Amino acid sequence: MKVNGPNQTNFNPYKNQIQKQTDYKKNVQQQDQLEISTQAMQLQENTKVNAKREAYVQEIKNLVESGQYEIDFEKTAKKMIDFWSKQ
Numbered sequence: 001m002k003v004n005g006p007n008q009t010n011f012n013p014y015k016n017q018i019q020k021q022t023d024y025k026k027n028v029q030q031q032d033q034l035e036i037s038t039q040a041m042q043l044q045e046n047t048k049v050n051a052k053r054e055a056y057v058q059e060i061k062n063l064v065e066s067g068q069y070e071i072d073f074e075k076t077a078k079k080m081i082d083f084w085s086k087q
Contacts, residue, residue, distance in 0.1 A: 063069035
């Protein structure tokens with residue numbers, strides 16, 4: 001019997017396991033999948049811009065740019081007081 005020592009080039013104790021893993025990887029086709037929950041779908045729908053709100057914001061922008069926008073200071077102060085007094 002001939003013993004060549006631990007550095008035998010044709011001996012791999014894990015060869016069968018490695019072969020099984022490579023065969024498995026070849027047989028399994030991996031695909032990326034994305035699942036969106038119903039809550040996430042509702043949030044996406046809620047982020048769509050409301051047409052009325054968009055028109056209102058655009059109207060204010062136009063007034064500010066033209067210099068015609070006027071602030072009602074009393075109304076603003078009242079709303080601030082109402083907001084802070086509720087907390």
